[in-house]
Amino acid sequence: SQQGEEDPQALSIQEGENATMNCSYKTSINNLQWYRQNSGRGLVHLILIRSNEREKHSGRLRVTLDTSKKSSSLLITASRAADTASYFCATDGGSGGSNYKLTFGKGTLLTVNP
Amino acid sequence: DGGITQSPKYLFRKEGQNVTLSCEQNLNHDAMYWYRQDPGQGLRLIYYSQIVNDFQKGDIAEGYSVSREKKESFPLTVTSAQKNPTAFYLCASSPDRGYGVFYEQYFGPGTRLTVT
Numbered sequence: 107s108q109q110g111e112e113d114p115q116a117l118s119i120q121e122g123e124n125a126t127m128n129c130s131y132k133t134s135i136n137n138l139q140w141y142r143q144n145s146g147r148g149l150v151h152l153i154l155i156r157s158n159e160r161e162k163h164s165g166r167l168r169v170t171l172d173t174s175k176k177s178s179s180l181l182i183t184a185s186r187a188a189d190t191a192s193y194f195c196a197t198d199g200g201s202g203g204s205n206y207k208l209t210f211g212k213g214t215l216l217t218v219n220p
Numbered sequence: 221d222g223g224i225t226q227s228p229k230y231l232f233r234k235e236g237q238n239v240t241l242s243c244e245q246n247l248n249h250d251a252m253y254w255y256r257q258d259p260g261q262g263l264r265l266i267y268y269s270q271i272v273n274d275f276q277k278g279d280i281a282e283g284y285s286v287s288r289e290k291k292e293s294f295p296l297t298v299t300s301a302q303k304n305p306t307a308f309y310l311c312a313s314s315p316d317r318g319y320g321v322f323y324e325q326y327f328g329p330g331t332r333l334t335v336t
Contacts (some may be wrong), residue, residue, distance in 0.1 A: 110262075139324060146312055148224075148327030149263075181259040194262060196325075207278070208325065210255075 110138075110195040118217040125182045127214040130175075133180030136198050137210070138171055143192045152180075152193075164211035168194050185218045192216070224328035226311050231333045233305075238256040241296045241331045242287060243311035251314040252294035253323065254281060257306045269294055298333065305335045 113128045129138070130206050141149040155162045155171045155178065162169045168181040182189055192215050196208040224245045233239045245252065251270050256265040265278030269288040283302025288294055294313075298305045309332075312325040 137323060146308075146330070146332075147330045149325075151324040151326065154323055192268075207265065207268060209265075212260070212262040 110197050110209060112193070112195055112211045112214040114210070114214060116215045116217070118219065119185055121185060121187055121218055121220050123218075125185050125189070125216055125218070127180045127193050129180070129211060130179045131178075131195075131197045132176065135173075138169075138178050139194060140167075140169060140178075141142070141194045141198045141210075143194065145191070158197065159190055169175070182216075185216075187220045188217050190216060190218045222272050224313055224326055225313060226309075226328035226331050228331060229329065231331055233333070235335055236300045237335075238297055238299050239305075239333065239335075241298065241309055241311075241333070243294045243296065243328060244309075245294075245326075245328075247311045247313055247315070247326060249313035249326070250291070250292070250316040251312070252288065253292070253312040254278075254284070254286065254296045255310045255312065257310060257330075258307050265308075266296065275317050298335075305333060308332050 108210045110131045112124050118127050137152045137154050140152045143149045153164045154170050155169050166183045171178045192213040193212050203206045227242045236280035253268040254266040257263050264280050266284050267278050267286040269273055272291050275286050285297045288311050308330050310330045311328040313326045
């Protein structure tokens with residue numbers, strides 16, 4: 107079963123605009139991670155946020171986590187054509203679950219038009 | 221993709237044949253994983269291994285087998301028992317951050333398997 111579900115499924119924006127993707131999950135977690143996948147390639151780890159953190163930044167990326175709503179958002183600011191990719195959230199098993207077995211959502215396909 | 225190699229990039233097989241996908245990592249990571257990705261879908265876990273000579277079934281292990289004889293290698297065999305083997309297969313590894321805690325996963329470039 108899929109723990110994380112990204113929303114929207116697809117997002118198309120112009121270069122320079124901000125892109126926001128959301129992830130909802132069902133059970134408790136220790137950490138939530140975001141990954142990027144360029145077409146036909148492997149996934150690349152972007153950022154990890156722990157369950158006791160509310161916000162985290164990395165370059166043009168900003169991730170928020172609301173454990174009461176079981177949701178996370180990924181904001182990419184000042185988007186570039188090179189940001190075109192699929193973005194996945196991944197959650198671990200939470201307390202009592204496996205900390206190394208991740209469950210991935212179906213992803214958001216982001217298209218940044220030049 | 222650095223540090224994890226998967227070969228070949230594209231693989232074609234006839235139905236009824238077993239096929240083995242290679243995954244090698246030089247990152248000295250303890251944990252390794254195999255995922256399957258179908259078009260427009262997320263990743264589904266096939267098998268994972270936390271240490272050498274030990275592995276566990278993931279969510280969709282039926283029709284697949286693995287071995288972990290060396291830390292750096294985790295080959296996946298797609299057997300003829302797998303009903304729909306055509307898919308994109310991704311291998312990943314993860315470092316032990318201490319006390320058996322693993323966080324981020326590092327992925328290989330993937331192998332696209334087509335069975336006709």
